Amino acid sequence: MKKLIKSILSLIVLVLIVIAGYVAYVIIQYHRLPDNQNLVVKNVANHEQILPNKSYKIMTFNIGYGAYPADYTFFMAGGKESRARSKADVLANLAESNSLIKAENPDFVTLQEVDYEGDRSFKVDQPAFFTEENAAYGSVFANNYDSAYLFYPVTKPIGKAKSGLLTLSKAEMTKSTRFSLPIEKNFNKFLDLDRAFSASEIPVENGKKLYIYNVHMSAFIKDEVIQVAQLTKLFDNMKLHADNGDYVICGGDYNHVLTGKAHPELTWMKVLPTEKMATNMRVVAPTNAPSVRSNGTVYGDTSTLGIIDGFLVTNNVKDVSIQTIQNYFKSSDHNPVVMQFELN
Numbered sequence: 001m002k003k004l005i006k007s008i009l010s011l012i013v014l015v016l017i018v019i020a021g022y023v024a025y026v027i028i029q030y031h032r033l034p035d036n037q038n039l040v041v042k043n044v045a046n047h048e049q050i051l052p053n054k055s056y057k058i059m060t061f062n063i064g065y066g067a068y069p070a071d072y073t074f075f076m077a078g079g080k081e082s083r084a085r086s087k088a089d090v091l092a093n094l095a096e097s098n099s100l101i102k103a104e105n106p107d108f109v110t111l112q113e114v115d116y117e118g119d120r121s122f123k124v125d126q127p128a129f130f131t132e133e134n135a136a137y138g139s140v141f142a143n144n145y146d147s148a149y150l151f152y153p154v155t156k157p158i159g160k161a162k163s164g165l166l167t168l169s170k171a172e173m174t175k176s177t178r179f180s181l182p183i184e185k186n187f188n189k190f191l192d193l194d195r196a197f198s199a200s201e202i203p204v205e206n207g208k209k210l211y212i213y214n215v216h217m218s219a220f221i222k223d224e225v226i227q228v229a230q231l232t233k234l235f236d237n238m239k240l241h242a243d244n245g246d247y248v249i250c251g252g253d254y255n256h257v258l259t260g261k262a263h264p265e266l267t268w269m270k271v272l273p274t275e276k277m278a279t280n281m282r283v284v285a286p287t288n289a290p291s292v293r294s295n296g297t298v299y300g301d302t303s304t305l306g307i308i309d310g311f312l313v314t315n316n317v318k319d320v321s322i323q324t325i326q327n328y329f330k331s332s333d334h335n336p337v338v339m340q341f342e343l344n
Contacts, residue, residue, distance in 0.1 A: 033143055033194055035180040041200070042131070043138035047172040048107070050204045052343045055320060058108040060251030060309055061336035062216065062292075063097045065115040065163060066090035066126060068333040070299040075153055076220055078296030082156050087122035094126060096331035098133050104325065104338050109137070109168040110214040110251035112144070119149070119159025127166050137168035142178040144216055145194035165198050165214040165252075173212075176200040179237060182229040184221060197234055197252070204247065204343060211241045213250035213312075219268040227267075231256075232276060239278040242314045247343050248281065250312040253292075253334065258285035258310045266294070269306050277312065285310035286337050289324040295333040309337045318342045 050056070066084060073079025084090045101109060111130065115121040131139045143164040152158060167176070181195040197215035204210050217230055238248050255268035263269035274283055290305035297303060313319065320340040327335050 033146060033178070033180060033196065035178075037142075037178040039140050039142055039176040039178055039198060041138065041140045041173045041176050043172050044136060044170075047138060048170045050171045050202055050210055050343070052204065052206050055340055055342055056108070057104065057106040057338060057340050058110070058212075058249060058251060058311070059101060059104055059106040059336050059338045060110045060112075060214075060253075060311065061097065061100070062112040062253040062309060062332060062334040063094070063114060063126070064332035064334060065113045065118060065121040066093040066097070066124065066331070067121055068295060068329070069093060069331060070329045072295065072333070073297055074295040074333075077294060082153055082158050083120045084122060087124060090121050090124050093331040094124070094129055096327075097336075098130065100325055100327060100336050101130075101134065104336075106338060107170045108212055108249075108251075109134075109166075110212065111166040111168070112214070112216040112253045113163055114141070114166045115161065115163045117160070117162045119157075120161055127164075130166055130168070134168055137170055138173055139169075140167050140173060140176040140198065140200055141165070142167075142176070142196055142198035142214065143194070144196050147194075165196070165216060167198060167200050167212060167214045169200065169202065169212065171202045171210075173200045173202055179233070181217070181233055182226055183218065184223050184226050195230065197237075197250075199237065208246050208343075209241070210247040210249070210343065211238070213238065213248065213252070215250060215252035215254070217253065217255040219255045222267060227270075228273065228276075231273065235277050235281075238281060238312065238314075242278050242280050245316070246314075247317055248312075248314045249317055249341070251310075251337075253309050255308055258283050258307050259287060260307050263304055263306065266304070268308065269304070280315050281312055282315065283310065284313055284319045284322055284339060286322050286324040289326040289335065291324050291337050292334050293329050299329050309334055311337075311339050313341070316344045318344055
């Protein structure tokens with residue numbers, strides 16, 4: 001009996017040591033990526049010259065790191081899964097998402113949740129996939145987060161995740177910058193990871209500049225103060241260019257409802273506080289179909305649906321048309337949104 005008790009106590013001590021070691025690893029490894037970081041811009045040789053009063057098209061699309069077919073459920077939303085099902089499944093979902101880009105042939109694309117070296121997406125280099133598949137576009141990639149190995153959930157952990165924002169452009173991008181967003185400072189910072197937005201500068205023929213923003217706001221954050229702080233930093237940054245008379249278009253996943261019904265009980269389905277935006281900016285969002293589904297359940301008649309993807313633009317940008325591309329969430333828990341626009 002004494003030997004049994006001693007063995008059990010030794011096992012408990014060993015487990016505690018392992019847990020303590022892992023917690024120490026997560027805390028020591030934790031870091032935030034630098035704010036106001038210059039990004040590497042890769043332009044194509046025969047880039048377009050952007051002209052006023054000419055029609056252009058932009059797409060925004062959260063691709064869900066290639067892990068979310070329509071029957072996928074995510075554990076943080078009440079579902080069962082945490083990782084993509086297989087590498088083959090990731091590649092199939094990426095191919096489906098890319099086919100939507102090819103079909104629309106936009107001049108600009110802002111993609112969110114684009115993984116590389118991610119355990120949850122079988123380490124598929126997704127920025128490379130999209131840039132190679134779309135050789136007519138220049139590109140710039142901004143890390144949204146770079147996390148330690150998250151042993152969560154225990155049965156099938158997310159693992160290490162590196163992911164970010166990929167912007168594609170047929171026009172020359174002369175500069176691009178990554179800006180860090182505020183995040184929670186308590187233990188939740190280890191789970192929500194890092195957040196950021198990018199701003200890419202494009203010359204216009206009339207001497208002004210077009211700024212293409214790409215953003216993905218926090219989804220499961222519970223501190224409303226931080227949610228407001230994230231939006232305030234984005235709004236204030238865009239206002240600088242708007243007040244200078246330049247053109248601003250921000251495409252992204254705001255994790256706030258842009259139009260239509262809100263679901264305040266969900267942290268990512270509250271109404272976007274547009275009263276905090278600059279007076280010379282506005283929201284442009286689709287109404288024809290939802291851009292997001294709740295992924296706690298399989299997509300179907302009981303799914304919670306909403307429109308949290310779209311664009312924030314300056315008033316000197318004319319939105320000719322906007323629509324959700326209804327793909328019934330075949331490759332992501334989001335549908336892409338496409339806007340046709342002109343620069344006044």
